[in-house]
Amino acid sequence: MATAEELKASLMDFEENYNANPKLKTMNRDWNRKVRVKATDVEVEYGLDLKDGVVRFLEQPPAEPDLVVASDGETLTSMFYGEVSPSEPYMDGTLKVTGSEEDLIRLDFVTAMIWG
Amino acid sequence: MSLKRVLSLRTVVSTSAGLTFSTACFVAAAQVASYLAGDAAWLAILVAGVLTLLTAAVFSELNGMFPSAAGLRLYLSKAFGEKFSQVVSLLYMLVITLVVGTETYVLGHVLNYAIPAISPLIWVVVMLVVATAMNLRGVNIAGAFQDFFTYGLVASLVIFAVVAFGRTGIHLQAPLATNGLGGLFNAVAVGVFLFVGFEWVTPLAEEVTQGNVIPRGMFLAVGLLTVVYALFTMAMTATVPGALRQTLLASPTPHLVFGEAVLGRTGVWWMTLTSLAASVTTFNAGLITISRFMYASAREAVLPKWFSQVNVRFATPQNAIISLFFVGLAVSAAVFFSGRYLTLVLMGSAMESIIYAVGAWAVLTLRRRLPDQERPFRAAGGNLLPAAAVIVFGVLALGVMLQNLWVPVLLGLAALACYLYVLYAVPRLKALQAAERDAARQARAARRRPVSTEAAAAADAPTD
Structure with missing residues (x-):
């Protein structure tokens, strides 16, 4: 089971990799979204703020998110480290996403472009 | 929150x-009418609509249990396992691709009817290029645009039917003549095509806040479609002169024949624009x-990785879209040269009936396997309703296949290809x-950020 600290570390790693990828800056230049990341087993929530092609990790989750990504800490940590694609836990029902289908698929594009 | x-x-x-509106629906509506002796198409469409309501209840229960954009793929996986889910999903997508190819062919004929100087084949290529370009650029008709297109189409079809009845008067010939039970059965089986795709709304489950909006939306949509299709089809077959009726029923563009009979060239253009709007949504x-x-x-490694290539500028799955362009072109060309568009319409009907039957079967299986799972919506009548849906749609699928032997042959071959692909290619x-x-995980393991020792110790500590 991943801890809150490990999840936070994975999100910061995601932030670093995302911001280092120039293609993502181009692709998401006008995709401004607030994402709430919710670990259901360790009961912790963080946030990601995507704005003008840059992502920022948020210690405090956004109050009015565009997208809520919820799963157990281990799945979320593996996902943000790029060890699994969001599609897999999503398809088997482990990962719950609340928000627009467009945003969900964009999030998958992002992970595909960072980690292949 | x-x-x-x-x-x-x-x-x-x-x-x-x-999602159900398409130009091919007019062909299916004419086909429904052709199985019945008089102006009784409304009856077959009504029966098909009521039966589709059974399916709306089935998909509402599945959607309530697993509100996910993965939709059918997830329901079948939970009920029958990964392999079965993969085979059925691949087959379904393959058949829908064929239906999109048919839609292009029919629309090509519609545009050729309106502008005869340009051949249908050229229209096919133009329409596919436009559709592919729209998809590559990430144009998505949704929300307010979807409202505009759908309610505009409904208004167009209802107004045109009223205009047609207004010009000739309502003189229905034998509105209850079903040509026997066989005629009604065949008409209902094809009538299912008119509702193909209504359940594709379930992926929006994550975009609504109240759990019952999707079920209510599906029920209302099926009701609305039943009324609109029944009225339009009745007007189409009842208001054209007797000699023209046979031409209309055998035409790939029956609504244009109808439009011309009612309002001349104005009617042709009215129906052409209606067709374009219907095809845009398809x-x-x-x-x-x-x-x-x-x-x-x-x-998920069910298809080669190449298909997951993303277009950086428009954020769209470019290789998948371009592949679809070539598949669509090949299907349209095959239909164009063989003239077998009805076979593909029937394949679409049969496949949809199979999906409805399998969905109902999944409800029964999940009720047995996951009895305690929360179900915000439960199809009424215990197991009777889903069991009835399995039987009814199973029989309707068989009925469609018996109408044209190419349908079971092509569907069977496609199913076998999907099964062999899932069995041998997917594991590789x-x-x-x-x-x-x-390899990537090992490389990343070293990169994983160290976490505080207190947090790690807390995670490893045994719990009471």
Whole structure:
């Protein structure tokens, strides 16, 4: 089971990799979204703020998110480290996403472009 | 906590109904009428609509249990396992691709009817290029645009039917003459095509806040479609002169024949614009759904990784979309040269009936396997309703297949190809992906950020 600290570390790693990828800056230049990341087993929530092609990790989750990504800490940590694609836990029902289908698929594009 | 954007019931209804509208639906409606002796098409459409309501109840229960954009793929996986889910999903997407190819062919004929100087084949290529370009650029008709297209189409069809009846008067010939039970059965079986795709609204489950909006939207959409199709088909067959009726029923563009009979060239253009609006929603929903399905399948290593290539500028799955262009072109060309568009319409009907039967079977299986799972919506009547849906749609699928032997042959071959692909190719792709992932994981393990020792110790500590 991943801890809150490990999840936070994975999100910061995601932030670093995302911001280092120039293609993502181009692709998401006008995709401004607030994402709430919710670990259901360790009961912790963080946030990601995507704005003008840059992502920022948020210690405090956004109050009015565009997208809520919820799963157990281990799945979320593996996902943000790029060890699994969001599609897999999503398809088997482990990962719950609340928000627009467009945003969900964009999030998958992002992970595909960072980690292949 | 609240989301910034949520969908209203109005948009859920327009999306569900809009997904079913296509130019090929007019061909199916004429086909329904051709099985019946008099002007009784409304009866077959009504029966098909009521039966489709059974399916709306089935998909509402599944959607309530697993509110996910993965939709059918997830329901079948939970009920019958991964392999079965993969085979059925691949087969379904393959058949929908064929239907999109047919839609292009029929629309090509519609445009050729309106502008005879340009051959249908050229229109086919033009329409596919436009649809592909729209999808590559990430144009998605949704929300307010979907409302505009769907309710505009409904208004157009209802007004035209009223105009037609207004010009000739309502003189229905034998409105209850079903040509025997066999005629009614065949008409209902094809009538299912008119509702193909209404359940594709379930992926929007994550965009609504109230759990009952999707079920209510599906029920309302099926009701609305039943009334609109019944009225339009009745007007189409009852108001044209007797000699023209046979031409209309055998035409790939029956609504244009009808339009011309009622309002001359104005009617032709009215129906051409209606067709274009109906096809836009089909191309949009069909191509986006299939290309995303291909992308997601590639990410899961069910299809080769190549299909997961993303266009950086427009954020769309470019390789999947371009592949679909060539498949669509090949299908349209095959239909163009063989003239067998009805076979593909019937394949679509049969496949949809199979999906409805399998969905109902999944409800029965999940009730047995996951009896305690929360069900915000439960199909009424215990197991009777889903069991009835399995039988009714199973029999309707068989009925469609018996109408044209090419249908079971082509569907059987496609199912076998999907099964063999899932059995032999998918494990290899999965193994390849696992090897790549292992290598990447090892490389990343070193990169994983260290966490505080207190937090790690707390996580490792035994719990009471």
